[in-house]
Amino acid sequence: MTQLLPAFASQAVKTKLRAEGINMVFRGDGKSTNVLENIDLEVGEGEFLCLLGPSGCGKSTLLNIVAGFLDPAGGTVTIDGEPVEGPDPRRIFVFQERGVFPWLTVEGNIGFGLFKLSRAERDRRIAYYVKLVGLQGFEKSYPQELSGGMKQRLEVARALAVNPDMLFLDEPFGALDSITRLIMRKELLRIWEAERKTIIFVTHDIEEAVQLADRVVVMSARPARIQRIVDIDIQHPRDISAKRYLELRDNIFEEIGLAHQV
């Protein structure tokens, strides 16, 4: 099979994140459950990586480990060569549920992480990210006055405003309706292309993974291992009825063991 490799893949990409031999065990009620088994993963600088697997397989756990919120039972995570020792404003986690602060306005949320900056710089960045995620006119609104999609965009804006080099997104569009979800994917790609952050995106939606990612890491059911890593060698914007797209998607369907019939 011959295909054009996307431009970034042909260049030597610098490794941003390296996870080696990650194991995780949850203990509770007198029994211990293996959640992650021997995960080795490298993520390149500026890459969009999707972690794909069945619900409850442990992909969120892996994301929490690389983000520094959980200590692994075994293995190491390094980012830019430094071991991860906890959460860090250089790497922002965007939550599955709505993680925006309901007591702050849109401006307040976006400015939340900017407390070390001068007033003027903070206002400049807030204005910039309000615009980037298309929330102009809602600067003084509270999250309860926004739709689900707007809240999720607000959370992304809050994350981007501190200018992190990585974003961890944990099923960020899971609670949205399917139309909003499609729009949000497009928005996220637009933002990613504008800002070129390294993104690790957790999802259980195969279509979502193939539409977004440079590479899709297919994980097995619990205990999660990396089953396969699939390169999505299609340029953006992706035609979701193109032959190559369907081929890649169907490969992953089979990999997970689903016949694509309903």
Next chain:
Amino acid sequence: MTQRTPPGRFEKFLWPIVAFAVMGCVWFFLVKWTASKIFPSPLDVEQGFAELVRRGVLWGYIGDSLRRVAIGFFGATVLGVPVGLTLGWYPAAAQVVNPVIQILRPISPIAWIPIAIVLFGVGDAAAVYLIFLGAFFPIVVASMNGVRNVPSMFRRAGRNFGLNPAELLARVVLPASLPQIVIGLRIALGIAWLVVVAAEMIAVDSGLGYLVIDARNSGKRYDLVVAAMLMIGLIGLALDFGFRQLETVKAVRWGFRGES
């Protein structure tokens, strides 16, 4: 669903007024038909009100009661909120202190009256102390639970943006628990208003509670008793209404709906 605003607004005022009118009539005719010599009719009570205003005691007594509640409630808030936040923040501390709180909490402040008098003598301080006691525990418990119920997601987001523990408390935990704290304060204010009446019956010689007991003791003036009771009810309602306005402040309002 959209509400039909104009008739809705009209009915909002109409029906309570009708209810009051019916209640007043029932009261009036019950007193009339039973030919009660003790229980005053609404008209007697209205005369009683007029007399209290004429004698110039009513506003003074209301002022005294409100002042005592204000001091006791303010003290309970200033002390209770930080204590509750601390206990919610340090679960280990809560485990130590919680049993003590749980034992003290169900004791009615009225049961403290003898001790309050021993400690502070008969006077304002004893009454204020009782109000403080009544308001303190609900505030502590609400603040503690408020902190405990802050979704871990918010704390993690705060840590992710590089907040130290003090900043996390001030910028995430306190605002996230504020709706529950406000509910606790409102309950505490209601209790404070109940307690002040009881405290004034025993510990002081002014205020609405004193008016109730004094009107009964000096000449069985039940018209004045009932007038004072109505005043207590109206002011309690006004206090609660005023406090409810706090719940509509936008930074807090998210906590008073089903979904944020």
